[in-house]
Every structure is written in C-alpha cells, then in structure tokens.
Amino acid sequence: MQQLPLEIQLKTLPSNPGVYQYYDKDDKLLYIGKAKNLKKRVSSYFTKKHDSHRIGVLVKKIRFIKHIIVETETDALLLENNLIKKHQPRFNVMLKDDKTYPWICIKKERFPRVFPTRNLIKDGSEYFGPYTSFKTVNTLLELIKNLYQLRTCSYDLAEEKIQNDKYKVCLEYHLGNCKGPCEGLQEENEYNENIEAIRQIVKGNFKDSLQQFKNLMHTHAENMEFEEAQRIKEKIEVLQKYQAKSTVVNPKISNVDVFSVISDEAYGYVNFLQLSYGSIIRSHTTEIKKKLDETDKELLELAVVELRQRFNSNSKEIYLPFKLSLGEHIKVTVPQLGDKRKILDLSIRNAKYYRQERFKQIKIIDPDRHEKRLMAQMKKDLRLPSEPHHIECFDNSNIQGSNPVAACVVFKNGKPSKKEYRKFNIKTVDGPNDFASMEEVVYRRYKRLKEEGEPLPQLVIVDGGKGQLSSGLKALDDLDLRGKITIIGIAKRLEEIYYPGDSIPLYLDKKSETLKVIQHLRNEAHRFGITFHRQKRSKAALDTELDKIPGIGEKTVIELLKTFRSVKRIQKASIQELAQIVGNSRATKIYNYYLSKKDPT
Missing domain, CATH: 3.40.1440.10 (GIY-YIG endonuclease)
Incomplete structure (x- = not known):
C-alpha cells in the first residue's frame, strides 16, 4: 500500500x-x-x-x-x-533488567517444603516474591527456620508410604530441626498450621503468629512445662525483633506500593517500595536512560506499569509524588503529612542514594559518561547556550591596596587544568579598586587569547557580585566578545549567581553538582591568587633587606634563607655562622650592614 x-x-x-x-x-x-x-x-x-x-x-x-x-x-x-x-524501538525509554529474581516457594505437596528458587514451575506451588536480593530471602528463611520445624528432604510423603515405614528420620530430626513427619511423628494438621503462619509472615503479617505463640507459651506455663514455655518465649522474641526491624511505619498501612522519581539531564531514577502491614517487603531502584528528554511524569508512568508487572504487584493503592492516571481500580494518593508522607520521603531518599552511588561507580568505570552528564546538567542549570567544557574564573587579591594581583584558573570538563592557570600583576590601577582590577585582567586575558588565536571559554566566572560582573562585561564589550562568551558573577554570602542585565540572582540547590563545580572554581581562584600575593609580598620584604646589601646577589640570599629560614635570624647570626654558608667576604658585608643599622646606644 x-x-x-x-x-x-x-x-x-x-x-x-x-x-x-x-x-x-x-x-x-x-x-x-x-x-x-x-x-x-x-x-x-x-x-x-x-x-x-x-x-x-x-x-x-x-x-x-x-x-x-x-x-x-x-x-x-x-x-x-x-x-x-x-x-524495543530505538527512541523509546526502556527499563532494562536481565536479572532473574529469587522467590520463596511453598511446594505443592504433602508436608510442603519452603525453599528459595529462581525458577517458577507451574505445578500449583505457591511463590512469594520476587525479591530484589537473596539477602532478603535468606533473612526470611532464617527467621522461619528459627520459628518452625519444617522438613528439608525431598521424599514423597504419601500417607501409604509413611504407614509402610518406607522412610527413616534423618539427622535434621535428631538436631531438632524437623519433627519427623516421614515416620508419622508429626500430624499433617499441625504442619499445615505452621505453613499458614509462614504464609502470613512472608506477607509481612506477624500479628497472628505472635498471638499463636503467646497462647502456646501460656498453655505450657499453666501445665508447669516451663522449659517448653521458655523455648516458645525465645521464638516470640525472635519474631518481635524481626518485626521491629522491618516495620517502618504504621502497621495499618498494608498492601501499598510507593514510587518516587528524581532525574537529571540524561537519566531518571525510580524507586519502588512495597509495603505490607507497615513493613517494607520489597525495595527496588532502577535507572532509566532518557531518549527524548522525557519528563518525570512520563518516566514514572512507564516505571509504575513495568515494575508492578515485573514484581507481580496487585496492590490497590499507590503513593506517588504527583498525580497519575492509572485506572479506576487503583487508588493514587499523593501524601502530604504523617506516616504516608514519611514512607514517600523514604522512597525519594532511596532514589537519591542510588543516584549518588551510580555517580561514584560511573566516575570510576566510565569517566566520559560522567563528564557528558555533568556538562549537560551545567548547561541546563546555568541556562547556557552550549555546554561549558572550558570555564575560567577570576579573583582579585590585595591587602589595603598593597601588591595587587589577580588569578585566573581554568577548568576543562569540570576538572582543574592547572597548567593553564595564569597570574596577573595589576598594572593600571592605583589603590584597592576591585572593579577596575577585574576589568583590567579580563581585558588582558582575552585580548591575548584573541591575538594568539587560542580557543575562548564557553563560560567566564568572576568572584563577586554585580560590580565585578559589570567590570568583566565591560572588558568583553571592549573586545567585541559580548554574546560570544557567557559571563556570570558569584557572590560569596549566599552563593548568588548574577547574570548581565538581570537584577534578580539565581540560587542553585546547595547540593547540586553545578554549584559544587562553581564553588570549586571560585575556591581554586582564591587559593591561587592568595598564594601568588603572598609570594609577591615575601619577595617585596626580601628586596627591602638582603637585596639592598652591595655585593650580595640572589643566589647568596637563597643559600642564607635555606639555612636560617628567615631574615630575622640572618640579622642575629654571628660573622662565623654567616661565613660557614657564604664565605668570609660576603659574611663580613652582611654582618657590617646589619651592624651599621643597630642603635648605637
């Protein structure tokens, strides 16, 4: 057609x-x-x-x-x-998952076994799960083993075979882990009551089992069977301890699914919690690669349907961070307060924690992916026309106008490129004038890059508020670079980010990676500038003392400072101590110079 x-x-x-x-x-x-x-x-x-x-x-x-x-x-x-x-279309988001998840199986047989499995066999057996890890499965099975004596053998315990004495009890019976149904030593009704209690525990309902054990304990105590009563009491303590650890909210919150989502420029992270009687019986977080800049709502719609199918959830109520239409048979709740909000916040924390862990792994395994994601995120957060692969940051340093200097630090793909750091002596400004100093160094930096044909940064950051930003912008205007380079200012007090022509600053989330990169740039510029300023002040201090002595050169000064560590110690040194380092002739000149400066009295 x-x-x-x-x-x-x-x-x-x-x-x-x-x-x-x-x-x-x-x-x-x-x-x-x-x-x-x-x-x-x-x-x-x-x-x-x-x-x-x-x-x-x-x-x-x-x-x-x-x-x-x-x-x-x-x-x-x-x-x-x-x-x-x-x-599996090319442009669609997909929740990839190659795992075969573990289940707890209650086998369809006389005197059912309870065991973990990854294989679902359609033979009428009951399967609980799937669980997101074998650790959860093993914890539950260990609890069940401590509470109930179940068989672990694979014998066919048909009634006629037991009556014909086909089997003999094994070591598990002698260890007290099994009551020996294979020899008819345990009634089927009693065994099945235990299995029903196990069903409830796996579902997260501990109430019935606890009551059963308490009744049994009181019966043994009334019959003066104190050893048996103590044994049941210990089982109650085991069950209560597990219940306390697993219950996170009101036990009345049961058969509920909880979903939350957080995302960045390239990926979404969806957490799924399943609650039964106030306990989390399942927790799973998945990473979703965006294909067409999907919104959080679109990602969550896909994840809710997919994860509920994957984990066979039939919960009639779902807690979400915002409204979704999931059909008339499912109640969607957006919690605001109380226990419901508490569990939604827990889901959000799980998603955030998973995201942080993925970032750490990606930095090690695939640094390129981390850089791409960070650049995309910075472009979005700072409203830039392109990704800021090359960023430069300026900071002025002076003390009461003395020895004014400035520093420029360079970051490539979010990381310091220290070989490209540059120092500036302020040449055209007298006194402490941060605005004029900023204008001078920004002008000099990009005038030189233009003349040498070097690549320009996508983003320039000046340390300071509106004044420093205006000065930097004027320098770019004079070089006809406005619009070719984005320039912003960051003020220290509240970490406000200022843009040219906008009186209202931008405030980034204090935990955002974009702000952390900007703070790193600002701190590096400050450190580099302060270090240069100290070096300049130290050199100026030396110039006024040792360099004024006739016949004493730079090498002699360096040798003396290596030994004496300060000019003050050199002043107090004897002529013999000086001679050991620089010889008699120069030692005499230095000694006589400082001797002539001493007060005659």
Missing part, C-alpha cells in the same frame, strides 16, 4: 485515546507513544519547535504513522508498555 503524505495522515487521525507508532522510510519502528487525544498529541510533534535535538532527529525520520484506539488513557498506558517491551 502506498504511503500517504504525513499532512494527510495527521489530518485523518482520530481524537480518541490510543497508542501511536512512528515508522521511518524503511518501515522500521522508531517510537511508540500513548495519548489521551491521538490527533492532538501526534500533531504537536510536527507543529512545535522542539528544544531537544533528539526529538528533532526523530521527527525528521518519521514517514508513516500507525495508531491503535483504546477505551481509556489507562488502557493506552498498559498497551504502550507491552508494545515497547515487545518491539
């Missing part, structure tokens, strides 16, 4: 909820999306001016559009998720 022009395809789209599919000229599926109104949503791709380069690339490749109409927006969300998993 011949493909119609896109204009006609767009005009004939319905206004119903549904899923749309974009294909390229080779009939290759590019992207799958959902919409409340297909016509409105799809048309927006072709009528809007897109800031995202990736969306622009997608739109240029589209040659054909297919769509599927559904009843509701929720149906569209579910269909979109299933089609993405099936076809």
Whole structure:
C-alpha cells in the first residue's frame, strides 16, 4: 500500500485515546507513544519547535504513522508498555533488567517444603516474591527456620508410604530441626498450621503468629512445662525483633506500593517500595536512560506499569509524588503529612542514594559518561547556550591596596587544568579598586587569547557580585566578545549567581553538582591568587633587606634563607655562622650592614 503524505495522515487521525507508532522510510519502528487525544498529541510533534535535538532527529525520520484506539488513557498506558517491551524501538525509554529474581516457594505437596528458587514451575506451588536480593530471602528463611520445624528432604510423603515405614528420620530430626513427619511423628494438621503462619509472615503479617505463640507459651506455663514455655518465649522474641526491624511505619498501612522519581539531564531514577502491614517487603531502584528528554511524569508512568508487572504487584493503592492516571481500580494518593508522607520521603531518599552511588561507580568505570552528564546538567542549570567544557574564573587579591594581583584558573570538563592557570600583576590601577582590577585582567586575558588565536571559554566566572560582573562585561564589550562568551558573577554570602542585565540572582540547590563545580572554581581562584600575593609580598620584604646589601646577589640570599629560614635570624647570626654558608667576604658585608643599622646606644 502506498504511503500517504504525513499532512494527510495527521489530518485523518482520530481524537480518541490510543497508542501511536512512528515508522521511518524503511518501515522500521522508531517510537511508540500513548495519548489521551491521538490527533492532538501526534500533531504537536510536527507543529512545535522542539528544544531537544533528539526529538528533532526523530521527527525528521518519521514517514508513516500507525495508531491503535483504546477505551481509556489507562488502557493506552498498559498497551504502550507491552508494545515497547515487545518491539524495543530505538527512541523509546526502556527499563532494562536481565536479572532473574529469587522467590520463596511453598511446594505443592504433602508436608510442603519452603525453599528459595529462581525458577517458577507451574505445578500449583505457591511463590512469594520476587525479591530484589537473596539477602532478603535468606533473612526470611532464617527467621522461619528459627520459628518452625519444617522438613528439608525431598521424599514423597504419601500417607501409604509413611504407614509402610518406607522412610527413616534423618539427622535434621535428631538436631531438632524437623519433627519427623516421614515416620508419622508429626500430624499433617499441625504442619499445615505452621505453613499458614509462614504464609502470613512472608506477607509481612506477624500479628497472628505472635498471638499463636503467646497462647502456646501460656498453655505450657499453666501445665508447669516451663522449659517448653521458655523455648516458645525465645521464638516470640525472635519474631518481635524481626518485626521491629522491618516495620517502618504504621502497621495499618498494608498492601501499598510507593514510587518516587528524581532525574537529571540524561537519566531518571525510580524507586519502588512495597509495603505490607507497615513493613517494607520489597525495595527496588532502577535507572532509566532518557531518549527524548522525557519528563518525570512520563518516566514514572512507564516505571509504575513495568515494575508492578515485573514484581507481580496487585496492590490497590499507590503513593506517588504527583498525580497519575492509572485506572479506576487503583487508588493514587499523593501524601502530604504523617506516616504516608514519611514512607514517600523514604522512597525519594532511596532514589537519591542510588543516584549518588551510580555517580561514584560511573566516575570510576566510565569517566566520559560522567563528564557528558555533568556538562549537560551545567548547561541546563546555568541556562547556557552550549555546554561549558572550558570555564575560567577570576579573583582579585590585595591587602589595603598593597601588591595587587589577580588569578585566573581554568577548568576543562569540570576538572582543574592547572597548567593553564595564569597570574596577573595589576598594572593600571592605583589603590584597592576591585572593579577596575577585574576589568583590567579580563581585558588582558582575552585580548591575548584573541591575538594568539587560542580557543575562548564557553563560560567566564568572576568572584563577586554585580560590580565585578559589570567590570568583566565591560572588558568583553571592549573586545567585541559580548554574546560570544557567557559571563556570570558569584557572590560569596549566599552563593548568588548574577547574570548581565538581570537584577534578580539565581540560587542553585546547595547540593547540586553545578554549584559544587562553581564553588570549586571560585575556591581554586582564591587559593591561587592568595598564594601568588603572598609570594609577591615575601619577595617585596626580601628586596627591602638582603637585596639592598652591595655585593650580595640572589643566589647568596637563597643559600642564607635555606639555612636560617628567615631574615630575622640572618640579622642575629654571628660573622662565623654567616661565613660557614657564604664565605668570609660576603659574611663580613652582611654582618657590617646589619651592624651599621643597630642603635648605637
């Protein structure tokens, strides 16, 4: 069938909820999306001016559009998720997960075994999970083992086989870990009561088991069976300890899923918590690579559907940081206060912690990816026209106008490039004038780079507020560089960031990486400038003393300072001590010079 022009395809789209599919000229599926109104949503791709380069690339490749109409927006969300998993289009976000997660199995058999497994066999057995780690599974199984005596053998315990004495008890029986159902030493009803209690514990409900044990303990005590009562008491303590550790909020909060999302320029991080009777029975965080600058809402919509399917969640209520439409059978709550807000905040902290850990890993494993992400984030945070791969920062240093100097530090891809740091002696300014000094060094720095044909930075930072920024901007104007270099100022007091022509400063999140890079630049410029200023002051101090002595050169001064460490000690040294370092002739000159300066009295 011949493909119609896109204009006609767009005009004939319905206004119903549904899923749309974009294909390229080779009939290759590019992207799958959902919409409340297909016509409105799809048309927006072709009528809007897109800031995202990736969306622009997608739109240029589209040659054909297919769509599927559904009843509701929720149906569209579910269909979109299933089609993405099936076809894996190039431009779609995907929650990749190669793991086979562990489960706890209660085997369908007489005297059921309870054990961990990664394989789900459709034989009527019960499977609880999946769990995100074997550590959680082993902790639960250890708890169950401490509370109940279950068999671990794989014998077929059919009633006739037990009656025919086919099996003999094993070591587990003699160790007290099993009550020997293989020899008919334990009733099936008693065993099954234990299995039901285990079902409740795995679901996070400890109430029934605790009550059962308490009743049993009192019965043993009333019958003067104090050893048995003590043994049951110890089991109660084990169960209560585990319950206290696992319960994080009100036990009335049960059968609830909690989702949160945080994101940066390139990735989203979604945390999923599942609660049962106030306990977290599952926690999982996933990283999602953005393909088309997806919003947090779009990422969370995808993740909620996918993760609930992956972990077989049937919870009827979901806590989210903002409203999503997930269907009439699911209650969506956006908590504001109390225990519900507490658990949502915990989910957000988990997402943030995961993100930090990923950053640390990426810095080691893939530093290029970290740099790309950081540059993209700085571009977004600072509203820059391009990524700031090359940044320079200026700082003035003087004490009451003496020995005025300035420093320029250079960062490449967010890291110091110390070989490119530059020092400046202030030449045209008299007295302590920070504004004029800033104008001079910015002018000199970029006049030289222009003359030598060196690359200019994408971002210039001046240490100071509006005054220093205006001075730096004037220097760029004089060089005809306004608009070619972005210049900003950072004020120390509240870390305000000032832009030319904008009286209202920008305040970045105190924990943001962008602010940390800027602070690092500012601190490096300050350190480098102060060090240069001290060197200059020290040299000036030496020049007024030792360099004034006739016949004493720079090498002699250096040798003396290496030994005596200060000019003051050189003044107090005897002629013999000086002669050991510089010889009799120069020692005499130095000694006589300081002797002549002493007060005759």
